Each structure stands twice: as C-alpha cells, then as structure tokens.
Amino acid sequence: MNQMLPRFLAVFLFASSLLFQSLTASATVSITGIWQWGWHKMIFNGVQTYSPGGTLRIKQSGKLIHFQLSLTAGPPGSNMGLLDGTFMLHGAKGIYRDNRNKCIIYFTILESKSAIKLRQSNRYRPDSYPCNFGYGVFADGIYKRVSTESPSLLGIGGPYSHK
Incomplete structure (x- = not known):
C-alpha cells in the first residue's frame, strides 16, 4: 500500500x-491578423480623403509577435509613420523597444480580444521623433480587428490594404 x-x-x-x-x-487566443483605427472617409478642401489612422499587421508565433505598423496624421500634411518589429507577449501585454532610437510602444490586448490598445512612450521627447514617425504622427489608439487572416508583412497598410 x-x-x-x-x-x-x-x-x-x-x-x-x-x-x-x-x-x-x-x-x-491568436492575435494574428489586421487591426485598424481611424481612416474614416472624409472630405477635405473638396477632395475625398481619409482621417488620421493606423493599420497594425500581426503574425503571432507562440509568445513572439512580429508586427508592422503604418500610420498617418491625416490632412492637410498627411505625414506618415512606418515601423516593423518584434516583441514577446506576456499575458495580454507586450512592449516593443528600440533602444537606439528610444522608441517604446506598449501593446495591450483588451479583455474582449477584439481590440488592441497601443500607447507610444514619449518620456524622452514630447513628439513622435523617437520612433522616426513624421510630425504629428503617433501610434496611440485602440486598433480593432478587421481581418483574422495571416497578413503579408510586405505591405504598407493603410485604408486601401483590405476589402
């Protein structure tokens, strides 16, 4: 016994x-897919264009997240920001760090798992330059899923990137 x-x-x-x-x-839950905020159709100076916005493309492999981020500030200048990188997901959070440029972006998967919140740290400067984005372009926003398909990470994103 x-x-x-x-x-x-x-x-x-x-x-x-x-x-x-x-x-x-x-x-x-996999977060692989395409996520967006903004980019609503609008008329500016009599021309149809898009409001400020961002597209976040994600490919997840376990806890490793590879992402591409495409951003615009909208009219009149339509400055842009592009970023490609990887980070490790810890629960519902991850932090992308580019120590050379002092770019830090915090990723948080919201409880519904249908949105991801991005917050760009500006502790080094009160502008978007640490991430090499154009003037007035920031990653901050709540990105909603528009596709669950595995995206190509060769595209630039934007409002024209999916049907």
Whole structure:
C-alpha cells in the first residue's frame, strides 16, 4: 500500500499537468491578423480623403509577435509613420523597444480580444521623433480587428490594404 501511493500521486500529477496544459493552450487566443483605427472617409478642401489612422499587421508565433505598423496624421500634411518589429507577449501585454532610437510602444490586448490598445512612450521627447514617425504622427489608439487572416508583412497598410 505504501508503495502504491507515491506511484498513484506521480500518475495523478502527470495527468493533471497534461490537462492544465491543454486547457491553457485552448484558452490562448491568436492575435494574428489586421487591426485598424481611424481612416474614416472624409472630405477635405473638396477632395475625398481619409482621417488620421493606423493599420497594425500581426503574425503571432507562440509568445513572439512580429508586427508592422503604418500610420498617418491625416490632412492637410498627411505625414506618415512606418515601423516593423518584434516583441514577446506576456499575458495580454507586450512592449516593443528600440533602444537606439528610444522608441517604446506598449501593446495591450483588451479583455474582449477584439481590440488592441497601443500607447507610444514619449518620456524622452514630447513628439513622435523617437520612433522616426513624421510630425504629428503617433501610434496611440485602440486598433480593432478587421481581418483574422495571416497578413503579408510586405505591405504598407493603410485604408486601401483590405476589402
């Protein structure tokens, strides 16, 4: 009887760990896809154009996130920002850091998993230059999913990037 208890306990713990792994793996939601904010059609000086906005393309491989971000400030200057990078996802949060340029962007998957909030850190400067974006272009926003398909990371994004 004394020998069976440790063996039973070992089998029970092993089976429990397999069950826990399968439950947590199925609870993980992929954020692969295309996400956008803004870019509403508008008329500026009699010409149809788009409001400020951003497209976030994501390919997820486990906890590793590869992203491309395309941004515009909208009319009249329509300055742009482009960024390509990777970061590790920890739960619902991740931080992209480019230490050379002092660019930091915080990613937060919202509880509904249908939106991702981006916040660009401006602790080094009160402008968009640390991320090499154009004047008045910032990554900040709540990006809503517009596609769950795995995106090409060769495109530039924008309001013309999906149907």
